[in-house]
Amino acid sequence: AQSVTQLDSHVSVSEGTPVLLRCNYSSSYSPSLFWYVQHPNKGLQLLLKYTSAATLVKGINGFEAEFKKSETSFHLTKPSAHMSDAAEYFCVVSIPQTGANNLFFGTGTRLTVIP
Amino acid sequence: DTEVTQTPKHLVMGMTNKKSLKCEQHMGHRAMYWYKQKAKKPPELMFVYSYEKLSINESVPSRFSPECPNSSLLNLHLHALQPEDSALYLCASSQAGFGNTIYFGEGSWLTVV
Numbered sequence: 001a002q003s004v005t006q007l008d009s010h011v012s013v014s015e016g017t018p019v020l021l022r023c024n025y026s027s028s029y030s031p032s033l034f035w036y037v038q039h040p041n042k043g044l045q046l047l048l049k050y051t052s053a054a055t056l057v058k059g060i061n062g063f064e065a066e067f068k069k070s071e072t073s074f075h076l077t078k079p080s081a082h083m084s085d086a087a088e089y090f091c092v093v094s095i096p097q098t099g100a101n102n103l104f105f106g107t108g109t110r111l112t113v114i115p
Numbered sequence: 116d117t118e119v120t121q122t123p124k125h126l127v128m129g130m131t132n133k134k135s136l137k138c139e140q141h142m143g144h145r146a147m148y149w150y151k152q153k154a155k156k157p158p159e160l161m162f163v164y165s166y167e168k169l170s171i172n173e174s175v176p177s178r179f180s181p182e183c184p185n186s187s188l189l190n191l192h193l194h195a196l197q198p199e200d201s202a203l204y205l206c207a208s209s210q211a212g213f214g215n216t217i218y219f220g221e222g223s224w225l226t227v228v
Contacts, residue, residue, distance in 0.1 A: 032214040037185075041223035043205055046159070053213055090157055096213040100146035100165045103217055105157035 002027045002095045006106035019063075019078040021109045023091030026072060026091055032094035033074045034103070039087045045109045047089075061085070069115060086113045118142075119220035121206050125228045126221060136223045138189040138206030145155040148217065149181060150205040158205055164189060167213055196227045 007022040012025075025031060035047040048059025056068045064075045074091060091106040128134050129155045138147065146165050150158035163171035164183040178200075180192040189206055203224055209217040 002131070034216070036219075041224075042152065043119075044207075044219040049216055078171070094214055094217075100163045100170060100211055101209060101213060101215060101217060102160050102171070103158075108155075108157055109118055 002029075002031075002093050002104045004026045004093050004104055004106035006089075006091050006109050008109050009063050009107065010092065010110045010112065012112040012114060013081045015083055016080050017109065019076070019081045019111065021076040021089050021091075021111065023074045023076065023106060024072050025074060025091070025093050027093055027095070029095065032101075033061070033065075035059065035074075035076050035095065036090045036092055036094040038090065038108075044090070047076070081111075081113045083115065084111050084113055116207055119206055119218050121220035121223050123165070123223060124167065125224045125226075126223070127228060128196065129200075129228055133194045135193065136191040136204055136206075136225070138208075138220060139187055140208040140218070141187055142153075142208060142218070143175075143186075143210075144208035144218075145186060145211040146209045146211075146215075147183060148207040148209075149191055150191070150207060150219075152203040152205055152222070154202075184191075193225070196225075198227050201226045 007025045033050040036044040050067045054112045058064045091107045092103045094101045122137045149161040152158040161175045161183045167183045182190040203222045205222045206215045206220045209215045
């Protein structure tokens with residue numbers, strides 16, 4: 001069975017301080033894992049993707065995530081938060097469907113950045 | 116270009132209306148998806164098309180009818196909707212096969228009155 005648990009529904013940080021958004025997964029398959037971001041009233045934008053090539057994955061806008069198989073975690077980090085980072089973040093596991101994929105979403109973490 | 120284009124951005128319809136949501140991509144992707152997202156919830160899969168054939172229908176009511184006329188276009192026909200169907204409808208596409216990135220459009224906001 002596949003599942004994704006985002007451990008915090010809401011994270012609040014001050015501008016310029018580090019960001020940590022936590023995600024744990026379970027998957028019957030060797031997982032493909034993603035982080036997507038959704039700004040208010042917008043669609044979903046891919047931040048980064050893990051596909052077993054490297055455990056530390058770098059994404060857009062200074063975000064990165066580390067895949068830790070022993071901990072079944074895929075936490076998202078950024079060294080210094082910017083006001084534009086305020087958004088909803090989804091940790092996602094991809095599961096195979098007939099000829100395609102299905103994305104199994106975590107419940108999301110809302111990031112607030114305080115000036 | 117990693118763009119999925121959805122029209123209209125906003126749609127208000129009555130419960131007896133018939134309307135359609137449209138989605139287009141020119142990335143050569145052969146898998147296309149419809150997701151539904153309620154406020155403050157993650158997206159939920161509705162339909163998957165693979166090589167223009169419907170491969171997944173996640174027990175969606177028949178008042179939602181998908182159509183994939185060609186490899187670049189995906190429609191969602193709406194008829195006799197209920198107010199609880201009001202949501203953001205997201206179209207997405209990917210290369211066929213496991214593990215490929217799914218690219219999302221900006222969505223169509225649907226309000227049923």
